[in-house]
Amino acid sequence: MPRLVADVEACQGYGNCITGASDVFDIDDDGVVVLLKEKVPESDRARVEEAARSCPVSALSVED
Amino acid sequence: MTDQTGVIGDVRRGMIPAHVYNDREIFELEKERVFSRAWVFVGHESEIAQPGDYVVRRVLEDSFIVTRDEQGEIRAHFNMCLHRGMQVCRAEVGNASHFRCPYHGWSYRNDGRIVGLPFHKDAYGGEAGFKRKGQRLLPAPNLATYNGMIFLSMDPDAPPLEEFLGDFRFYLDYYTKQSASGIELRGPQRWRVKANWKIGAENFAGDMYHTPQTHTSVVEIGLFREPKAEKRKDGATYWAGAGGGTTYKLPEGDLDERLRYVGYPQEMIERMKEQWSDDQLRVIGDDGFMISAASVYPNLSFVHNWPRVAESDDVLPFVSIRQWQPISEDETEVLSWFAVDAEAPEEFKALSYKAYLMCFGSTGMFEQDDVENWVSLTNTAAGSMARRLLLNSRMGILEDDRPVVPPLGPDAFHGPGEARTGYSEYNQRALLNHWADDLEKPPSKAATLEVGGPGEGAQDAAGRTSANADQISLPAGEAVAQA
Numbered sequence: 001m002p003r004l005v006a007d008v009e010a011c012q013g014y015g016n017c018i019t020g021a022s023d024v025f026d027i028d029d030d031g032v033v034v035l036l037k038e039k040v041p042e043s044d045r046a047r048v049e050e051a052a053r054s055c056p057v058s059a060l061s062v063e064d
Numbered sequence: 065m066t067d068q069t070g071v072i073g074d075v076r077r078g079m080i081p082a083h084v085y086n087d088r089e090i091f092e093l094e095k096e097r098v099f100s101r102a103w104v105f106v107g108h109e110s111e112i113a114q115p116g117d118y119v120v121r122r123v124l125e126d127s128f129i130v131t132r133d134e135q136g137e138i139r140a141h142f143n144m145c146l147h148r149g150m151q152v153c154r155a156e157v158g159n160a161s162h163f164r165c166p167y168h169g170w171s172y173r174n175d176g177r178i179v180g181l182p183f184h185k186d187a188y189g190g191e192a193g194f195k196r197k198g199q200r201l202l203p204a205p206n207l208a209t210y211n212g213m214i215f216l217s218m219d220p221d222a223p224p225l226e227e228f229l230g231d232f233r234f235y236l237d238y239y240t241k242q243s244a245s246g247i248e249l250r251g252p253q254r255w256r257v258k259a260n261w262k263i264g265a266e267n268f269a270g271d272m273y274h275t276p277q278t279h280t281s282v283v284e285i286g287l288f289r290e291p292k293a294e295k296r297k298d299g300a301t302y303w304a305g306a307g308g309g310t311t312y313k314l315p316e317g318d319l320d321e322r323l324r325y326v327g328y329p330q331e332m333i334e335r336m337k338e339q340w341s342d343d344q345l346r347v348i349g350d351d352g353f354m355i356s357a358a359s360v361y362p363n364l365s366f367v368h369n370w371p372r373v374a375e376s377d378d379v380l381p382f383v384s385i386r387q388w389q390p391i392s393e394d395e396t397e398v399l400s401w402f403a404v405d406a407e408a409p410e411e412f413k414a415l416s417y418k419a420y421l422m423c424f425g426s427t428g429m430f431e432q433d434d435v436e437n438w439v440s441l442t443n444t445a446a447g448s449m450a451r452r453l454l455l456n457s458r459m460g461i462l463e464d465d466r467p468v469v470p471p472l473g474p475d476a477f478h479g480p481g482e483a484r485t486g487y488s489e490y491n492q493r494a495l496l497n498h499w500a501d502d503l504e505k506p507p508s509k510a511a512t513l514e515v516g517g518p519g520e521g522a523q524d525a526a527g528r529t530s531a532n533a534d535q536i537s538l539p540a541g542e543a544v545a546q547a
Contacts, residue, residue, distance in 0.1 A: 015171045015180025019162040029197055031184040
């Protein structure tokens, strides 16, 4: 199952990932990305990868 | 600013200074005193049926994102980014969980709360520099709905919407609640005309007198079953609460026959009988009047008519909701929606839409007849001669203010307010008297909002901030006078 990785140091709080997949990504009160799930089913891979790629500072990735 | 006491006094006695239909100073006063406090229609719940659905609508220059958030709550956010003031949402309609400003990338959930604030730590020093917590797009000062119709008021202390509408709600139900499901809308079509906004509002409120002249050709080509346009004087006009309108007199018959006469199928009639009060049914069944055009102060109108839609003698009714959105003293953006009962049969919906398009909207024959007059009137009202002319808007009253025709008694008209048959300008006067009331009332001071500034608290639920915001706010009147 695809595994989500977030670099909380790199995150700058754009929030673009939330627009792409609000069931997977959120931003906490300090303005830093939070993963709502660690893994997503294969069927969600394309959608979540697209949301991750929308990060302007490349803080997100989807790994196998 | 010029003292308008004379203008207001003239309007109150039914004599209208012609320049009010094209006058920059009057328009500035309307912005400050009419549209700063009235309930203004912005859309219908059916336009934003699903979570995330939104439409972008304006109240004068103020753009609002009218949206249904993820919890299903209807909200109206001032469409301006808290950072540099860019318009956050630039589409007119859509579905979105979030809105992201194109300028620096700040983003907001569809309930208005801020989400994305790039480089909050690096650029602002985090919360110590900019309090991100609790920030949200500025909500409209006041929002309320009636029969699914969404209204905004720029006045946080506006009277409740139902109180504002008052007894006009009785008539509003004919257009917007023909079944328990209410209406669904198509549109709006949106276009601009070089005409003052008040002219359309007055016309729809009560101008039965123009029909035989302005719309002669529509009757001549056989679009209507009634061959004589002057039939209109047999109808009644009524004014109740914040609005008023016109009716047609129906031929003899009972309630069902009269509703069938204007083209409603029996299954819709059955639902109307479940939905409407005894008095609402009596206006049609006993009194024999069918609602037609109407206006709600200041700039919302309705129309209900029943043209022929095919070669046969069969007619079919349609309802349109329209708004006269002021752009300037001589320009109006018209928003025209088709409305139909959500439970109506599909075939009825299709034919009713056709009937609407023939009569109103940008292709409508009535629309084109009307606008030719309104543009010409506005144009002529701009000059110096118009400042010497007081238009007589006293139709229906004698010189000593006695009525030409007495109002209908409670047995002849079962609706609230005051109704009378025949041609008159009672409704246009009622509308302009509401206008005069607002123009006379000085504006109240609007609270300002600081976005995460020093010593400033977060917004509360209504978008208001702590008391010291008042210290830096200008009275609205002063701001307008400087403009």
